[in-house]
Amino acid sequence: MFLSLGKSGGSPNVSCPTGYMPKNRKCEDVDECSDSNLNACDKNAACTNTEGSYTC
Numbered sequence: 001m002f003l004s005l006g007k008s009g010g011s012p013n014v015s016c017p018t019g020y021m022p023k024n025r026k027c028e029d030v031d032e033c034s035d036s037n038l039n040a041c042d043k044n045a046a047c048t049n050t051e052g053s054y055t056c
Contacts, residue, residue, distance in 0.1 A: 014026070014027065017052060018052065019032070019051075019052030019053050020052060029049070029051055029052060031049045032047070032049060032053070032054040033047035033048065033049045033054055034049075039054050039056070040056070041054070041056035042056065
């Protein structure tokens, strides 16, 4: 899955793969471990952010 932003103020489209969000016309990794709503880890498991994903 890709997230695509349309042109805004003359900026080109930015398409990012799952696990990344557009920022300053680049794709940056989302830290899924920073918010329990962004990962499916058990509350007793340790969440580790990885590039484009996470592990529990």
